[in-house]
Amino acid sequence: MLELATVQGESVEEQGVDHSPLAIRGMTVSYGQKPAVFSVDMTVQPGAMTAIIGPNGAGKSTLLKAALGIVSPLSGQVTVFGQPLEDQRARIAYVPQRASVDWDFPTRVIDVILMGLSRQLGLLGRVRARHKARAMDCLNRVGMREFADRQIGQLSGGQQQRVFLARALAQDADLYLLDEPFAGVDAATEKAIIAVLKSLKEAGKTVVVVHHDLATVADYFDHVFLINTRKVAEGSVAQAFTAETLQSAYGGRLATAQIDQISRALG
Amino acid sequence: MLWEALSLQLGYNATLVAIGATLLGVSAGVTGTFLFLRKRALVSDAISHATLPGVCLAFMALVAFGGDGRNLIGLLAGSAVSAWVGLLCMNWLTRHTRLAEDAAIGAVLSVFFGFGIVLLTVIQTMGVGRQAGLEGFLLGSTAGMLWADAMVIAIGGAATLVLVMIIRRPMTMVAFDPEYAAARGLPVHRIDLAMMGLVMAVTVVGLKIVGLILIVALLIIPAVTARFWTDRSDRVVLLAGLAGGLAGYLGAGLSASAPNLPTGPIIVLVSFGFFALSLLFAPVRGVLAAVLRHLRFQRRVHIRQGLLALAQGQKIYEPLTIRLLRRAGVVRADGVATDEGKARAAKALRDEKRWEIVRSDLAHEATAALYDGLRDIETVLTLDQIAEIDRRIGGPQEITP
Numbered sequence: 001m002l003e004l005a006t007v008q009g010e011s012v013e014e015q016g017v018d019h020s021p022l023a024i025r026g027m028t029v030s031y032g033q034k035p036a037v038f039s040v041d042m043t044v045q046p047g048a049m050t051a052i053i054g055p056n057g058a059g060k061s062t063l064l065k066a067a068l069g070i071v072s073p074l075s076g077q078v079t080v081f082g083q084p085l086e087d088q089r090a091r092i093a094y095v096p097q098r099a100s101v102d103w104d105f106p107t108r109v110i111d112v113i114l115m116g117l118s119r120q121l122g123l124l125g126r127v128r129a130r131h132k133a134r135a136m137d138c139l140n141r142v143g144m145r146e147f148a149d150r151q152i153g154q155l156s157g158g159q160q161q162r163v164f165l166a167r168a169l170a171q172d173a174d175l176y177l178l179d180e181p182f183a184g185v186d187a188a189t190e191k192a193i194i195a196v197l198k199s200l201k202e203a204g205k206t207v208v209v210v211h212h213d214l215a216t217v218a219d220y221f222d223h224v225f226l227i228n229t230r231k232v233a234e235g236s237v238a239q240a241f242t243a244e245t246l247q248s249a250y251g252g253r254l255a256t257a258q259i260d261q262i263s264r265a266l267g
Numbered sequence: 268m269l270w271e272a273l274s275l276q277l278g279y280n281a282t283l284v285a286i287g288a289t290l291l292g293v294s295a296g297v298t299g300t301f302l303f304l305r306k307r308a309l310v311s312d313a314i315s316h317a318t319l320p321g322v323c324l325a326f327m328a329l330v331a332f333g334g335d336g337r338n339l340i341g342l343l344a345g346s347a348v349s350a351w352v353g354l355l356c357m358n359w360l361t362r363h364t365r366l367a368e369d370a371a372i373g374a375v376l377s378v379f380f381g382f383g384i385v386l387l388t389v390i391q392t393m394g395v396g397r398q399a400g401l402e403g404f405l406l407g408s409t410a411g412m413l414w415a416d417a418m419v420i421a422i423g424g425a426a427t428l429v430l431v432m433i434i435r436r437p438m439t440m441v442a443f444d445p446e447y448a449a450a451r452g453l454p455v456h457r458i459d460l461a462m463m464g465l466v467m468a469v470t471v472v473g474l475k476i477v478g479l480i481l482i483v484a485l486l487i488i489p490a491v492t493a494r495f496w497t498d499r500s501d502r503v504v505l506l507a508g509l510a511g512g513l514a515g516y517l518g519a520g521l522s523a524s525a526p527n528l529p530t531g532p533i534i535v536l537v538s539f540g541f542f543a544l545s546l547l548f549a550p551v552r553g554v555l556a557a558v559l560r561h562l563r564f565q566r567r568v569h570i571r572q573g574l575l576a577l578a579q580g581q582k583i584y585e586p587l588t589i590r591l592l593r594r595a596g597v598v599r600a601d602g603v604a605t606d607e608g609k610a611r612a613a614k615a616l617r618d619e620k621r622w623e624i625v626r627s628d629l630a631h632e633a634t635a636a637l638y639d640g641l642r643d644i645e646t647v648l649t650l651d652q653i654a655e656i657d658r659r660i661g662g663p664q665e666i667t668p
Binding site for chain 2: 028065068069070086089092095096100101102105106107108111112113118119121123124141145146147153156159167177188
């Protein structure tokens with residue numbers, strides 16, 4: 001597996017660690033004795049859309065959380081745009097899993113978006129018209145302008161996901177990390193989210209998405225990162241998203257028919 | 268008597284207690300809201316019970332060094348130290364062992380309180396100092412409250428309020444979405460500690476008035492009460508402060524208006540009164556509103572079903588539906604539709620078609636989200652929009668065959 005990873009990972013046109021928006025070295029995370037992520041290296045390509053793929057419990061979300069310091073790793077080093085994470089926090093926008101918060105929390109949609117502007121607002125700064133306008137603009141980009149004054153509990157799952165994306169947009173970051181943004185959302189939301197992500201990429205931003213739907217990988221993403229506790233493969237979709245790498249990552253969990261179907265879709 | 272108490276004309280002590288209780292109510296309500304939003308309400312119970320050993324040890328130390336064992340600042344400092352130790356123990360248990368937070372709360376609460384009671388017994392058998400006042404810290408005692416005591420409460424409460432206001436944004440962010448807050452680089456762990464430290468400060472300040480057993484009520488009940496009235500966290504904070512302050516003021520007044528009424532418990536009961544009123548009568552989240560909403564909803568569902576059945580010429584058997592249709596003048600006593608009923612039925616069916624279009628069209632998403640099968644389409648769309656939809660449906664001959 002590891003040889004496979006090295007073979008797939010290196011390529012002439014890809015950029016090195018120094019310029020990578022997110023470079024992870026030797027990341028190991030463990031809840032108790034069993035590692036969830038073991039000795040993983042990852043080099044995200046700038047200006048691209050990368051999918052992190054792997055079976056359930058493969059450590060996809062954990063890798064992302066460890067990279068951001070949300071869970072503390074056993075070991076591992078993270079650089080963001082070639083510098084230590086803590087110096088570059090302002091350039092990162094994170095979209096957590098929708099299920100990670102209580103949607104009965106007393107707050108309106110607009111207040112959630114304003115959380116994305118907390119750096120500009122500071123501790124005591126008043127929310128001014130320009131902050132509100134910026135928040136509304138972000139809501140508009142995900143098609144949720146009319147929902148600004150609703151309590152967040154009144155939203156559908158897909159709308160909640162778009163609110164989270166709008167909050168990340170408000171940060172105006174250079175690197176966007178999304179944890180399963182397409183999980184359990186309606187088709188309209190999936191379309192809206194992917195349109196926003198593509199516009200971010202066109203604006204030169206880097207997007208990394210934990211993704212679970214193998215069927216859409218080739219449509220949505222340029223790069224993939226396959227993980228099953230250890231890194232399985234990394235590279236462009238053509239290089240790293242193949243029948244062999246998928247077999248290697250999912251083992252027996254993926255039916256041969258599914259793999260055939262995906263390989264055929266890839267041509 | 269009550270009026271005199273509330274207008275602060277019942278003597279020096281009663282006035283001091285009323286002012287102190289009001290300030291304490293405001294700061295406890297505001298601070299406790301963040302604990303409530305963070306879903307850690309019970310942490311305050313562990314913190315308050317963990318103050319007891321500190322009070323006792325401080326008393327022993329004061330007496331041993333020849334001071335006045337009842338020096339309030341000394342006792343409160345002692346209680347703060349032991350509450351902080353309890354807080355750290357609880358934090359360590361949840362973070363570094365497999366114990367869940369509720370188990371850690373139970374462990375810290377009972378052990379610290381038990382140890383405190385042992386010390387209290389020891390002090391009573393020592394027979395030194397003027398120990399008579401110490402039990403007052405369990406349920407509060409306001410009888411011998413001094414000007415200096417009131418000042419401690421006022422300054423402590425005000426300082427806590429200012430600190431809460433300064434870190435309210437990070438605390439709200441951590442309470443709503445701790446992972447996002449961590450990703451933004453907020454020190455989540457330290458913000459939690461600061462929040463619990465502030466709760467501890469309020470607890471310590473409130474020991475004299477309500478005592479350590481009941482302070483949890485002052486921290487949590489106002490927040491829960493306020494939550495019934497609003498869906499915005501900043502307003503929950505303000506309303507909780509208001510409810511807490513009012514409960515403190517009224518409770519102190521009530522207890523002063525009759526002899527031998529304990530201040531702390533009365534404040535808690537008044538606070539509970541506000542809670543009960545909110546639970547029953549709050550406009551959206553209250554119990555009464557929920558029942559009325561359900562009945563109204565049921566009525567509208569039945570009428571809608573009845574109208575659609577009429578429009579499609581189906582027979583209606585459900586007695587409630589028939590009764591409601593009759594009362595609304597849609598059908599006559601013999602079950603035959605009136606002219607008005609026929610018109611309404613036709614419109615109901617047509618609106619159903621219109622909604623179908625709205626719901627299948629992404630451009631109308633915000634409107635479609637309002638669809639519950641009951642809302643009149645005129646309340647969410649303009650006449651022009653409806654006309655446009657009707658054009659798409661086609662002529663009326665398609666709807667009434």
